[in-house]
Amino acid sequence: MSVIHQNLSTSISSSTSTFLGHNNLKSIKSSNVSIPGRISGVINCVATPSAEKTAYKTKVSRNENMGKLQAGYLFPEIARRRAAHMLKYPDAQVISLGIGDTTEPIPEVITSAMAKRSYALSTVEGYTGYGAEQGEKQLRAAIAKTYYENLGIEEDDIFVSDGAKSDISRLQVLFGSKVTMAVQDPSYPAYVDSSVILGQTGQFQKDVEKYGNIEYMKCTPENGFFPDLSAIRRTDIIFFCSPNNPTGYAASREQLTRLVEFAKENGSIIVFDSAYAMYISDDNPRSIFEIPGAKEVSMEVSSFSKYAGFTGVRLGWTAIPKELLYSDGFPVAKDFNRIVCTCFNGASNIAQAGGLACVSPEGIKAMHEVVGFYKENTDIIVETFNSLGFKVYGGKNAPYVWIYFPGQSSWDVFSEILEKTHVVTTPGSGFGPGGEGFIRVSAFGHRENVLEACRRFKQLYK
């Protein structure tokens, strides 16, 4: 089996389509690119005003929120560096444990359902046009039953989507620019970035590497990767991902109970990201709704991406309880429904057919097998770094291993690992200042690639 890096063509296109348009380093040198603000990986061959003073400009002001963003979104930046590395070393066998991209084929029970739906669309009886924006009834019911049985979350509380990333932005559109938010530090970058885009934040403060007006809840080895809630100021919204990307830490029942209490005291709304819940090994809660009182203060976002390998197929959901109300008593779900009807038009019907198969008994069994495979990968990576004497976190309840490199810049470590082992990881500071000094290694990969990568790590750090 090849150890050549997965998704070669897609990663190149991710970087070059934005980067150069023609996958050609020559173009960078020959164009005068001087775009205000540091934009990485998004350099187009555009002649800028400095080169052509007579170039036409509209009179439309750039959205200043976009100007606040510091760099490109994290993962295209990783893709860009991987692509550049591969150009530099065309014969190297690059292994990608960076972007958390699934690698194993989707179980047949799921793809055959999608194939079946595709064919059905070419028949008179089977053709369907617009679906309900909230998702197909059957699928909503099946998600409620599979993940929220006995938790009081019903079919009509479920909103099917094209994935968590899109949902997070639609939630930000829902909340608007006047809300304040808290995030774990480190955390999945989409929460912060979408907040900046929607105008909830102030400028980026270079000295602390934080955006103004966001409450960063530090999660480090010192506090067991759960924030010290007594030190956190009140915000309207609290983004909380558990198991956490990137630290891999899954909050305990007791901790989530405290989180819910904290939200209740402050009248805040928790947006609970449970995209990795199926990776939990021990008996930590899989859903925020397992905590009594959570329905009045939280909503939950989840995804089929990491369960069923649907990273390209695109399917997820958001659950909003009827009990979740704004300060004037208006139900949050009602406004979200309006957003979903106006700013979205439903997840692809074929993907939804796949989703229905995912939550069938056979599908759930198959998803557990795939998840189990990646968990074995995680064990191998954890064991490797443990044996090398590193302080290793995560890995038990998530497909990410969070490795401590004390006193070092995570981008430097990332570069060194890439240069010396041709393995792509993700630098912790990409997830927030609390990630500085850490490297995230993702456990998605073919078994032989993971084993080979670990061999190379052992070589480098022996």
Next chain:
Amino acid sequence: MVNAVSCYFTKVERNANLERLQYNYLFPEISERELRHVKKYPNAKVISLGIGDTTEPLPEIIASSMADYARSLSTPQGYKGYGAEQGNKELRKAIAETFYKDMGIKDSEVFVSDGSQCDISRLQMLFGSNMSIAVQDPSFPAYIDTGVIIGQTGNYEKESGRYQNIAYMECGPENNFFPDLPKTARTDIIFFCSPNNPTGHASSREQLEQLVEFAQQNGSIIVYDSAYAVYITDGPRSIYEIPGARKVAIEVSSFSKIAGFTGVRLGWTVVPEELVYSNGFPVINDFNRIVCTCFNGASNIAQAGGLACLSSDGFKAVLSNVNYYKENAKILMNTFTSLGLRVYGGVNAPYVWVHFPGSNSWDVFNEILEKTHIITVPGSGFGPGGREFIRVTAFGHRENILEASERLRSFLS
């Protein structure tokens, strides 16, 4: 239902912009009414010429390409994870070559999406709340509604049926459904749909030249919605056929009405490299950032379908369905015309725009529904300029179109 007395309220304020929205989004409202009508008359055969929902099955060549692709995701060689957020390289190329041949649009300027409604919202997020917008009146409701949601507008004024701070460009029989641009205030963004939903009017080359010039003079950005361009019998299909458009326009389009992909979800937006903000910053760079941060690409299976649509055989098959709907439109046009009504659209778009002078469109909608069991869409749902009109879609099985025509003839004569 939750007990209002004892239930808990968070301390999070409802987004005032959501509060500003007047009604439900138009199309779920139409669905609601259809459901109620069906409950009231369980034995009636309701014909839906309301929501512009495609009805004819996908051509086999396209469905089977998606089925094959889905199956390949179960194989080691065929499995694909995350795709490029901007879309599959081949598909971007095919879109550029099929729709923008000789217009200088590069693959890298094409962003594949899960449809226009999503693209319009992402464009609004891109623009932000400090923009002024102009829309045709009447127009597809998503432009206005997303404008309200993002915070670009003031309050709704009941008397005029308009939101403050939006420039409504009236399009009616009096001005041949093209706005009186000299009378139009400058706005940052101009949403322009041609062929227009709901009026069906496809702007001429001369009109589009006027529009581009207007945008250039004002330093505005046109968001050109060409979702129905394949229905055009005669006239420009893309804004980029107009010289100078690359510096002032974004184009949004969709496979929904081209290929029956209303449920499959696939579309695209073109952002030319020359389109820059007042400070010289390329719009495409920011749109790319939005796409990478707020989106994760259209479904790879839908994209495989899109590629099949743009193959030689696929495109032929897809156009065959388009012609089917155009035939439907002709039948409906003839029906209304024969009844002595003033009818517009229908030639370059799958919508027929029927004038009932002096009426209130919701009343006409209700009456048609009650007496003929046909769902249409009241024109005022598209803006105050639509208040005396009814939109009838040409999407439907031929026998339903013919049956509907019969019923309308009986009822309206």
